[in-house]
Amino acid sequence: MSQIPAKGRPAEAILAALRERKAQDRDWRRGRLAVYFYWLDEDLERVQQQAYLAYWTENNLGQRAFPSLKSLEDEVIGMSLALLGGGQGAGGTFTSGGSESIFLAMMAARNRARARRGKMRPNIVLPDTAHLTFDRAAEALGLEVRRVPVGADLRADVAAMAARMDDDTVALVGSAPNYPFGTFDPIADLAALAARRGAWMHVDACVGGFLAPYVRRLGHDIPAFELSVPGVTSLSADIHKHGMAPKGASLLLVADAADREWHKFESRAWQRGPYAAYTTQGTRPGGAVAAAWAAMNHLGEEGYLRCARLIMEAKAIMMAGIAAIPGLGVLQPSDIGIFVWRATDPTLDIGKVAAALDAEGWLVGRQQEPDGIHLHLNPIHRSVAEEYVEAVSRAVAAARGGQNSRIGANERTY
Numbered sequence: 183m184s185q186i187p188a189k190g191r192p193a194e195a196i197l198a199a200l201r202e203r204k205a206q207d208r209d210w211r212r213g214r215l216a217v218y219f220y221w222l223d224e225d226l227e228r229v230q231q232q233a234y235l236a237y238w239t240e241n242n243l244g245q246r247a248f249p250s251l252k253s254l255e256d257e258v259i260g261m262s263l264a265l266l267g268g269g270q271g272a273g274g275t276f277t278s279g280g281s282e283s284i285f286l287a288m289m290a291a292r293n294r295a296r297a298r299r300g301k302m303r304p305n306i307v308l309p310d311t312a313h314l315t316f317d318r319a320a321e322a323l324g325l326e327v328r329r330v331p332v333g334a335d336l337r338a339d340v341a342a343m344a345a346r347m348d349d350d351t352v353a354l355v356g357s358a359p360n361y362p363f364g365t366f367d368p369i370a371d372l373a374a375l376a377a378r379r380g381a382w383m384h385v386d387a388c389v390g391g392f393l394a395p396y397v398r399r400l401g402h403d404i405p406a407f408e409l410s411v412p413g414v415t416s417l418s419a420d421i422h423k424h425g426m427a428p429k430g431a432s433l434l435l436v437a438d439a440a441d442r443e444w445h446k447f448e449s450r451a452w453q454r455g456p457y458a459a460y461t462t463q464g465t466r467p468g469g470a471v472a473a474a475w476a477a478m479n480h481l482g483e484e485g486y487l488r489c490a491r492l493i494m495e496a497k498a499i500m501m502a503g504i505a506a507i508p509g510l511g512v513l514q515p516s517d518i519g520i521f522v523w524r525a526t527d528p529t530l531d532i533g534k535v536a537a538a539l540d541a542e543g544w545l546v547g548r549q550q551e552p553d554g555i556h557l558h559l560n561p562i563h564r565s566v567a568e569e570y571v572e573a574v575s576r577a578v579a580a581a582r583g584g585q586n587s588r589i590g591a592n593e594r595t596y
Protein backbone atom coordinates (compact mmCIF):
# COMPACT_ATOMS: atom_id res chain seq x y z
CA MET A 183 0.00 0.00 0.00
CA SER A 184 1.24 3.55 -0.73
CA GLN A 185 2.11 5.84 2.16
CA ILE A 186 3.01 9.48 2.47
CA PRO A 187 6.83 9.35 2.56
CA ALA A 188 8.43 10.18 5.92
CA LYS A 189 10.72 12.66 4.21
CA GLY A 190 9.71 14.73 1.21
CA ARG A 191 11.62 14.56 -2.08
CA PRO A 192 13.05 17.58 -3.92
CA ALA A 193 10.85 19.26 -6.53
CA GLU A 194 13.05 18.16 -9.45
CA ALA A 195 12.83 14.51 -8.44
CA ILE A 196 9.07 14.76 -8.12
CA LEU A 197 8.65 16.36 -11.53
CA ALA A 198 10.97 13.80 -13.12
CA ALA A 199 8.92 11.00 -11.55
CA LEU A 200 5.75 12.47 -12.99
CA ARG A 201 7.32 12.75 -16.45
CA GLU A 202 8.30 9.11 -16.20
CA ARG A 203 4.78 8.04 -15.20
CA LYS A 204 3.27 10.11 -17.97
CA ALA A 205 5.41 8.34 -20.55
CA GLN A 206 3.05 5.34 -20.07
CA ASP A 207 0.10 7.38 -21.36
CA ARG A 208 -1.23 7.84 -24.86
CA ASP A 209 0.17 10.86 -26.63
CA TRP A 210 -3.13 12.58 -27.42
CA ARG A 211 -1.41 15.47 -29.22
CA ARG A 212 -0.78 13.04 -32.10
CA GLY A 213 -4.52 12.58 -32.58
CA ARG A 214 -4.55 8.81 -32.17
CA LEU A 215 -7.43 8.93 -29.68
CA ALA A 216 -10.98 9.94 -30.58
CA VAL A 217 -12.26 10.10 -27.00
CA TYR A 218 -11.39 11.93 -23.74
CA PHE A 219 -9.62 15.02 -25.12
CA TYR A 220 -10.00 18.10 -27.31
CA TRP A 221 -7.00 19.85 -28.79
CA LEU A 222 -6.44 22.53 -31.38
CA ASP A 223 -2.84 23.74 -31.17
CA GLU A 224 0.02 24.81 -28.91
CA ASP A 225 -1.07 28.42 -28.94
CA LEU A 226 -4.43 27.60 -27.32
CA GLU A 227 -2.73 25.13 -24.98
CA ARG A 228 -0.42 27.87 -23.68
CA VAL A 229 -3.30 30.24 -23.07
CA GLN A 230 -5.28 27.54 -21.23
CA GLN A 231 -2.35 26.57 -19.04
CA GLN A 232 -1.30 30.10 -18.13
CA ALA A 233 -4.85 31.17 -17.38
CA TYR A 234 -5.34 28.10 -15.19
CA LEU A 235 -2.05 28.77 -13.40
CA ALA A 236 -2.98 32.40 -12.75
CA TYR A 237 -5.83 31.09 -10.54
CA TRP A 238 -4.41 27.67 -9.76
CA THR A 239 -5.41 27.65 -6.09
CA GLU A 240 -8.08 30.35 -5.84
CA ASN A 241 -11.34 28.97 -4.51
CA ASN A 242 -14.39 29.93 -6.52
CA LEU A 243 -16.59 29.25 -3.49
CA GLY A 244 -15.08 32.40 -2.01
CA GLN A 245 -16.41 35.01 -4.39
CA ARG A 246 -16.32 37.65 -1.59
CA ALA A 247 -12.56 37.20 -1.53
CA PHE A 248 -12.16 36.70 -5.29
CA PRO A 249 -14.58 39.03 -7.05
CA SER A 250 -12.53 38.68 -10.23
CA LEU A 251 -13.58 35.02 -10.42
CA LYS A 252 -17.22 36.03 -10.12
CA SER A 253 -16.80 38.48 -13.00
CA LEU A 254 -15.05 35.85 -15.17
CA GLU A 255 -17.74 33.29 -14.37
CA ASP A 256 -20.53 35.76 -15.14
CA GLU A 257 -18.92 36.56 -18.48
CA VAL A 258 -18.54 32.88 -19.39
CA ILE A 259 -22.22 32.32 -18.58
CA GLY A 260 -23.25 35.49 -20.45
CA MET A 261 -21.28 34.60 -23.60
CA SER A 262 -22.72 31.09 -23.52
CA LEU A 263 -26.30 32.28 -23.06
CA ALA A 264 -25.85 34.61 -26.04
CA LEU A 265 -24.57 31.68 -28.13
CA LEU A 266 -27.21 29.21 -26.97
CA GLY A 267 -30.45 31.12 -27.28
CA GLY A 268 -30.78 32.55 -23.78
CA GLY A 269 -33.18 35.50 -23.80
CA GLN A 270 -33.83 38.22 -21.24
CA GLY A 271 -34.17 36.54 -17.87
CA ALA A 272 -32.13 33.43 -18.71
CA GLY A 273 -29.47 32.26 -16.28
CA GLY A 274 -26.75 29.71 -15.74
CA THR A 275 -24.45 27.86 -13.37
CA PHE A 276 -20.79 26.98 -13.92
CA THR A 277 -20.20 23.33 -12.97
CA SER A 278 -17.39 20.80 -12.95
CA GLY A 279 -18.60 18.78 -15.94
CA GLY A 280 -21.50 17.43 -17.93
CA SER A 281 -22.42 14.93 -15.25
CA GLU A 282 -22.80 17.62 -12.62
CA SER A 283 -24.81 19.87 -14.99
CA ILE A 284 -27.15 16.96 -15.70
CA PHE A 285 -27.40 16.01 -12.04
CA LEU A 286 -28.45 19.55 -11.17
CA ALA A 287 -31.02 19.63 -13.97
CA MET A 288 -32.61 16.39 -12.78
CA MET A 289 -32.54 17.57 -9.17
CA ALA A 290 -34.22 20.82 -10.16
CA ALA A 291 -36.88 18.98 -12.18
CA ARG A 292 -37.65 16.71 -9.23
CA ASN A 293 -37.73 19.52 -6.70
CA ARG A 294 -39.99 21.68 -8.87
CA ALA A 295 -42.42 18.83 -9.48
CA ARG A 296 -42.53 17.93 -5.79
CA ALA A 297 -43.20 21.54 -4.83
CA ARG A 298 -46.03 21.74 -7.34
CA ARG A 299 -47.57 18.30 -7.07
CA GLY A 300 -46.68 17.09 -3.59
CA LYS A 301 -46.10 13.39 -2.90
CA MET A 302 -45.16 11.41 -5.99
CA ARG A 303 -42.96 8.65 -7.39
CA PRO A 304 -40.97 10.75 -9.84
CA ASN A 305 -39.75 9.39 -13.17
CA ILE A 306 -37.80 10.73 -16.13
CA VAL A 307 -38.39 9.77 -19.76
CA LEU A 308 -35.45 9.77 -22.14
CA PRO A 309 -34.32 8.24 -25.44
CA ASP A 310 -32.14 5.16 -24.93
CA THR A 311 -29.23 7.00 -26.58
CA ALA A 312 -29.08 9.53 -23.72
CA HIS A 313 -25.87 9.50 -21.69
CA LEU A 314 -25.78 7.03 -18.79
CA THR A 315 -24.99 9.87 -16.42
CA PHE A 316 -28.77 10.47 -16.33
CA ASP A 317 -29.17 7.02 -14.79
CA ARG A 318 -26.49 7.78 -12.21
CA ALA A 319 -28.22 11.04 -11.29
CA ALA A 320 -31.56 9.24 -11.14
CA GLU A 321 -30.16 6.60 -8.82
CA ALA A 322 -28.95 9.25 -6.39
CA LEU A 323 -32.10 11.35 -6.66
CA GLY A 324 -34.63 8.54 -6.35
CA LEU A 325 -35.99 8.88 -9.89
CA GLU A 326 -37.28 6.01 -12.00
CA VAL A 327 -35.61 5.96 -15.43
CA ARG A 328 -37.75 5.20 -18.49
CA ARG A 329 -35.45 4.70 -21.48
CA VAL A 330 -37.33 4.62 -24.77
CA PRO A 331 -35.78 3.04 -27.90
CA VAL A 332 -34.91 5.53 -30.64
CA GLY A 333 -36.33 5.11 -34.13
CA ALA A 334 -34.51 3.70 -37.16
CA ASP A 335 -33.31 7.27 -37.79
CA LEU A 336 -31.39 7.08 -34.47
CA ARG A 337 -33.45 9.96 -33.07
CA ALA A 338 -35.85 10.07 -30.14
CA ASP A 339 -39.26 8.61 -30.94
CA VAL A 340 -41.52 11.38 -29.67
CA ALA A 341 -44.77 9.37 -29.80
CA ALA A 342 -43.18 6.45 -27.94
CA MET A 343 -41.81 8.83 -25.32
CA ALA A 344 -45.22 10.47 -24.93
CA ALA A 345 -46.69 7.02 -24.30
CA ARG A 346 -44.25 6.43 -21.43
CA MET A 347 -45.09 9.69 -19.64
CA ASP A 348 -47.55 9.91 -16.78
CA ASP A 349 -48.46 12.35 -14.01
CA ASP A 350 -45.25 11.47 -12.16
CA THR A 351 -42.96 12.32 -15.08
CA VAL A 352 -40.84 15.19 -13.86
CA ALA A 353 -38.50 15.56 -16.84
CA LEU A 354 -38.19 14.79 -20.52
CA VAL A 355 -34.72 14.63 -22.04
CA GLY A 356 -33.33 15.09 -25.54
CA SER A 357 -29.71 15.08 -26.72
CA ALA A 358 -28.07 17.61 -29.00
CA PRO A 359 -26.45 15.36 -30.05
CA ASN A 360 -26.27 12.00 -28.25
CA TYR A 361 -22.89 10.38 -27.62
CA PRO A 362 -23.42 6.92 -29.17
CA PHE A 363 -24.34 8.15 -32.68
CA GLY A 364 -23.93 11.94 -32.80
CA THR A 365 -27.55 12.44 -33.86
CA PHE A 366 -29.82 15.23 -32.69
CA ASP A 367 -33.17 14.38 -31.14
CA PRO A 368 -36.20 16.39 -32.33
CA ILE A 369 -35.86 18.93 -29.53
CA ALA A 370 -38.69 21.22 -30.68
CA ASP A 371 -41.20 18.33 -30.66
CA LEU A 372 -39.96 16.98 -27.33
CA ALA A 373 -40.08 20.44 -25.76
CA ALA A 374 -43.64 21.00 -27.01
CA LEU A 375 -44.62 17.64 -25.49
CA ALA A 376 -42.95 18.52 -22.18
CA ALA A 377 -44.70 21.89 -22.09
CA ARG A 378 -48.11 20.27 -22.74
CA ARG A 379 -47.53 17.83 -19.87
CA GLY A 380 -45.98 20.34 -17.47
CA ALA A 381 -42.63 18.51 -17.39
CA TRP A 382 -39.13 19.98 -17.20
CA MET A 383 -37.44 19.74 -20.62
CA HIS A 384 -33.69 19.22 -20.47
CA VAL A 385 -31.52 19.42 -23.58
CA ASP A 386 -28.22 17.59 -23.21
CA ALA A 387 -25.93 19.69 -25.41
CA CYS A 388 -22.80 18.64 -23.51
CA VAL A 389 -21.23 17.63 -26.83
CA GLY A 390 -23.03 20.00 -29.21
CA GLY A 391 -23.27 23.21 -27.20
CA PHE A 392 -20.04 24.80 -28.36
CA LEU A 393 -19.79 23.03 -31.71
CA ALA A 394 -23.24 22.73 -33.28
CA PRO A 395 -23.92 26.49 -33.62
CA TYR A 396 -20.69 26.82 -35.61
CA VAL A 397 -21.29 23.68 -37.68
CA ARG A 398 -24.66 25.22 -38.58
CA ARG A 399 -22.97 28.47 -39.61
CA LEU A 400 -20.79 26.45 -42.00
CA GLY A 401 -24.00 25.43 -43.79
CA HIS A 402 -24.71 22.02 -42.24
CA ASP A 403 -28.26 21.14 -41.32
CA ILE A 404 -28.47 21.40 -37.52
CA PRO A 405 -31.96 21.55 -36.02
CA ALA A 406 -32.88 24.15 -33.40
CA PHE A 407 -31.95 22.83 -29.95
CA GLU A 408 -31.24 25.99 -28.01
CA LEU A 409 -32.89 27.58 -24.98
CA SER A 410 -34.94 29.70 -27.38
CA VAL A 411 -36.95 26.64 -28.49
CA PRO A 412 -40.36 27.01 -26.78
CA GLY A 413 -40.72 24.55 -23.90
CA VAL A 414 -36.98 24.06 -23.24
CA THR A 415 -36.31 24.53 -19.53
CA SER A 416 -32.58 23.81 -19.26
CA LEU A 417 -29.56 22.94 -21.37
CA SER A 418 -26.19 21.45 -20.43
CA ALA A 419 -23.13 22.47 -22.49
CA ASP A 420 -19.56 21.42 -21.73
CA ILE A 421 -16.88 24.05 -22.11
CA HIS A 422 -14.32 21.31 -21.46
CA LYS A 423 -15.47 19.54 -24.61
CA HIS A 424 -15.89 21.64 -27.77
CA GLY A 425 -15.64 24.87 -25.79
CA MET A 426 -11.95 23.88 -25.92
CA ALA A 427 -11.27 24.58 -22.23
CA PRO A 428 -9.32 22.29 -19.90
CA LYS A 429 -11.25 19.84 -17.75
CA GLY A 430 -13.61 20.91 -15.01
CA ALA A 431 -15.80 23.32 -16.99
CA SER A 432 -19.45 22.86 -17.93
CA LEU A 433 -22.63 24.89 -17.72
CA LEU A 434 -26.21 24.28 -16.75
CA LEU A 435 -28.17 27.03 -18.50
CA VAL A 436 -31.84 27.76 -17.80
CA ALA A 437 -34.33 29.71 -19.93
CA ASP A 438 -35.66 31.33 -16.77
CA ALA A 439 -33.08 32.25 -14.12
CA ALA A 440 -35.70 31.67 -11.42
CA ASP A 441 -35.45 27.93 -12.17
CA ARG A 442 -31.91 27.92 -10.72
CA GLU A 443 -33.53 28.04 -7.30
CA TRP A 444 -34.73 24.46 -7.76
CA HIS A 445 -31.13 23.19 -7.63
CA LYS A 446 -29.98 25.44 -4.83
CA PHE A 447 -28.95 24.04 -1.47
CA GLU A 448 -29.29 26.39 1.47
CA SER A 449 -29.11 25.80 5.19
CA ARG A 450 -28.22 27.33 8.54
CA ALA A 451 -28.37 24.07 10.49
CA TRP A 452 -24.91 24.35 12.03
CA GLN A 453 -22.93 26.80 14.15
CA ARG A 454 -21.08 28.56 11.35
CA GLY A 455 -24.02 30.44 9.78
CA PRO A 456 -25.76 30.28 6.39
CA TYR A 457 -24.33 28.09 3.65
CA ALA A 458 -25.70 28.11 0.11
CA ALA A 459 -24.63 26.59 -3.20
CA TYR A 460 -26.13 26.09 -6.65
CA THR A 461 -23.73 23.21 -7.42
CA THR A 462 -22.92 19.91 -5.77
CA GLN A 463 -19.45 21.24 -5.01
CA GLY A 464 -18.34 23.40 -2.12
CA THR A 465 -14.79 24.42 -2.91
CA ARG A 466 -14.51 25.04 -6.65
CA PRO A 467 -11.31 25.43 -8.71
CA GLY A 468 -10.84 29.03 -9.84
CA GLY A 469 -8.42 27.84 -12.51
CA ALA A 470 -11.20 26.07 -14.40
CA VAL A 471 -13.21 29.29 -14.68
CA ALA A 472 -10.21 31.42 -15.67
CA ALA A 473 -9.11 28.90 -18.30
CA ALA A 474 -12.62 28.60 -19.75
CA TRP A 475 -12.87 32.39 -19.98
CA ALA A 476 -9.41 32.52 -21.58
CA ALA A 477 -10.21 29.81 -24.15
CA MET A 478 -13.45 31.51 -25.19
CA ASN A 479 -11.84 34.91 -25.53
CA HIS A 480 -8.72 33.61 -27.24
CA LEU A 481 -10.61 31.58 -29.84
CA GLY A 482 -13.47 33.97 -30.45
CA GLU A 483 -16.13 33.02 -32.99
CA GLU A 484 -13.44 32.84 -35.64
CA GLY A 485 -11.56 30.19 -33.66
CA TYR A 486 -14.68 28.13 -32.95
CA LEU A 487 -15.59 28.24 -36.65
CA ARG A 488 -12.08 27.03 -37.45
CA CYS A 489 -12.52 24.12 -35.01
CA ALA A 490 -15.89 23.25 -36.56
CA ARG A 491 -14.44 23.34 -40.06
CA LEU A 492 -11.49 21.10 -39.14
CA ILE A 493 -13.79 18.58 -37.45
CA MET A 494 -16.28 18.40 -40.29
CA GLU A 495 -13.48 18.09 -42.88
CA ALA A 496 -11.86 15.30 -40.87
CA LYS A 497 -15.18 13.52 -40.60
CA ALA A 498 -15.90 13.78 -44.34
CA ILE A 499 -12.46 12.36 -45.21
CA MET A 500 -12.70 9.54 -42.67
CA MET A 501 -16.28 8.57 -43.50
CA ALA A 502 -15.69 8.52 -47.26
CA GLY A 503 -12.39 6.65 -46.87
CA ILE A 504 -13.85 4.01 -44.57
CA ALA A 505 -17.00 3.55 -46.65
CA ALA A 506 -14.78 2.84 -49.66
CA ILE A 507 -13.01 -0.07 -47.91
CA PRO A 508 -14.68 -3.35 -48.96
CA GLY A 509 -16.51 -4.98 -46.05
CA LEU A 510 -16.95 -1.77 -44.00
CA GLY A 511 -19.89 0.59 -43.63
CA VAL A 512 -20.48 3.89 -41.88
CA LEU A 513 -23.64 4.33 -39.81
CA GLN A 514 -26.01 7.06 -40.93
CA PRO A 515 -27.26 9.56 -40.02
CA SER A 516 -24.54 11.37 -38.09
CA ASP A 517 -25.02 15.10 -37.67
CA ILE A 518 -21.77 16.26 -36.15
CA GLY A 519 -18.25 15.09 -35.28
CA ILE A 520 -19.29 11.70 -33.87
CA PHE A 521 -19.76 8.63 -36.05
CA VAL A 522 -19.67 4.85 -35.95
CA TRP A 523 -18.32 2.44 -38.53
CA ARG A 524 -18.65 -1.32 -38.60
CA ALA A 525 -18.21 -4.47 -40.62
CA THR A 526 -20.92 -5.03 -43.21
CA ASP A 527 -19.21 -8.23 -44.30
CA PRO A 528 -20.25 -10.90 -41.73
CA THR A 529 -16.96 -12.74 -42.17
CA LEU A 530 -15.00 -9.69 -41.08
CA ASP A 531 -14.39 -9.58 -37.31
CA ILE A 532 -14.51 -5.99 -36.06
CA GLY A 533 -12.81 -7.08 -32.82
CA LYS A 534 -9.78 -8.12 -34.81
CA VAL A 535 -9.83 -4.91 -36.82
CA ALA A 536 -9.88 -3.00 -33.52
CA ALA A 537 -6.97 -5.05 -32.19
CA ALA A 538 -4.93 -4.37 -35.34
CA LEU A 539 -5.63 -0.63 -35.03
CA ASP A 540 -4.64 -0.73 -31.38
CA ALA A 541 -1.40 -2.49 -32.29
CA GLU A 542 -0.60 0.48 -34.54
CA GLY A 543 -1.13 2.88 -31.61
CA TRP A 544 -4.73 4.01 -32.23
CA LEU A 545 -6.86 3.91 -29.07
CA VAL A 546 -10.09 2.30 -30.25
CA GLY A 547 -13.54 3.08 -28.84
CA ARG A 548 -15.66 -0.04 -29.36
CA GLN A 549 -19.39 0.49 -29.84
CA GLN A 550 -21.65 -2.14 -28.28
CA GLU A 551 -24.72 -1.68 -30.50
CA PRO A 552 -24.23 -2.15 -33.35
CA ASP A 553 -20.91 -3.89 -32.88
CA GLY A 554 -18.57 -1.27 -34.30
CA ILE A 555 -16.03 1.47 -33.72
CA HIS A 556 -16.94 4.90 -32.37
CA LEU A 557 -15.12 8.15 -33.03
CA HIS A 558 -15.63 11.55 -31.43
CA LEU A 559 -13.51 13.94 -33.45
CA ASN A 560 -11.80 17.13 -32.38
CA PRO A 561 -9.75 19.60 -34.44
CA ILE A 562 -6.48 17.68 -34.24
CA HIS A 563 -8.04 14.81 -36.18
CA ARG A 564 -7.98 16.82 -39.40
CA SER A 565 -4.21 16.31 -39.51
CA VAL A 566 -4.51 12.51 -39.15
CA ALA A 567 -7.70 11.85 -41.15
CA GLU A 568 -5.98 10.34 -44.20
CA GLU A 569 -3.53 8.44 -41.99
CA TYR A 570 -6.45 6.94 -40.05
CA VAL A 571 -8.15 5.67 -43.21
CA GLU A 572 -4.90 4.01 -44.30
CA ALA A 573 -4.52 2.43 -40.86
CA VAL A 574 -8.10 1.09 -41.02
CA SER A 575 -7.41 -0.36 -44.44
CA ARG A 576 -4.31 -2.16 -43.12
CA ALA A 577 -6.23 -3.30 -40.01
CA VAL A 578 -8.96 -4.85 -42.16
CA ALA A 579 -6.37 -6.70 -44.22
CA ALA A 580 -4.76 -7.98 -41.00
CA ALA A 581 -8.11 -9.06 -39.54
CA ARG A 582 -9.46 -11.08 -42.44
CA GLY A 583 -10.11 -14.70 -41.40
CA GLY A 584 -10.01 -16.31 -37.91
CA GLN A 585 -12.53 -16.40 -35.05
CA ASN A 586 -14.97 -13.71 -34.00
CA SER A 587 -14.23 -11.59 -30.94
CA ARG A 588 -17.17 -9.70 -29.42
CA ILE A 589 -16.55 -7.10 -26.69
CA GLY A 590 -15.31 -9.07 -23.66
CA ALA A 591 -17.35 -9.06 -20.43
CA ASN A 592 -14.69 -7.00 -18.61
CA GLU A 593 -13.42 -4.93 -21.54
CA ARG A 594 -13.54 -1.13 -21.06
CA THR A 595 -15.14 0.58 -24.06
CA TYR A 596 -15.44 4.13 -22.69
Ligand SMILES: Cc1ncc(COP(=O)(O)O)c(C=O)c1O
Nearest residue numbers: 279280281313315360361388389
Ligand atom coordinates in the same frame (compact mmCIF):
# COMPACT_ATOMS: atom_id res chain seq x y z
C1 LIG B 1 -23.88 13.73 -24.52
C2 LIG B 1 -23.11 13.71 -23.23
N1 LIG B 1 -23.71 14.09 -22.09
C3 LIG B 1 -23.07 14.09 -20.92
C4 LIG B 1 -21.76 13.69 -20.82
C5 LIG B 1 -21.08 13.66 -19.46
O1 LIG B 1 -20.12 14.66 -19.39
P1 LIG B 1 -18.86 14.57 -18.38
O2 LIG B 1 -18.04 13.40 -18.82
O3 LIG B 1 -18.20 15.90 -18.59
O4 LIG B 1 -19.39 14.41 -17.01
C6 LIG B 1 -21.08 13.31 -21.97
C7 LIG B 1 -19.68 12.87 -21.92
O5 LIG B 1 -19.12 12.39 -22.88
C8 LIG B 1 -21.78 13.29 -23.21
O6 LIG B 1 -21.18 12.87 -24.34
